[in-house]
Amino acid sequence: DPLKYADCASTLDDAYAKLLARRGEGKGVTTSCVNALIAACGKAKEMGRAFETFEVLGELDLEPDIHTYTLLMDICLTNRRFDAVLKMAEEIEARNMVFTARTGELLVLTALKMRDIYLVNDFLKMYAKREMMMTERLMEQIEYFLGRYEEKQEDEKFEIEEILESIDDLTAAE
Helix, strand or coil: CCCCCCCHHHHHHHHHHHHHHHHHCCCCCCHHHHHHHHHHHHHCCCHHHHHHHHHHHHHCCCCCCHHHHHHHHHHHHHCCCHHHHHHHHHHHHHCCCCCCHHHHHHHHHHHHHHCCHHHHHHHHHHHHHCCCCCCHHHHHHHHHHHHHCCCCCCCHHHHHHHHHHHHHHHHHHC
């Protein structure tokens, strides 16, 4: 339905104007306020707008937090911008932020969508190393992926075996 999000741009503009007005009145504007706008951009399927909103953090003298990056990663994954998801992960690492379970899940989902068995394995290892809880839904998606995956090289068998071990380890930990 093309009209479903027809007023989103003006609503987002209004919300941004209200944030600036709050700041002008000396009232607090937090990273969480901006994150709410980024989340709204995602719901409206406005990826470009989400990144514009991300830039607003600097204008408001605020720093992005792990939730900011996770929201952006989710929006990028939805829009099949896998490179941007991986870039967000690099920024998280560079800022020494702690990945949330959702952030880790988005990385695994990105690797699955990219059909990259090596990345799936790497991200599952990260999941286990950081002792993150994996959702049942993600586990099902990994198993579905593995069931349909066709090996292209001999060394991919090793990757698949490691993924299965990681899944066993993660389910045993729960």
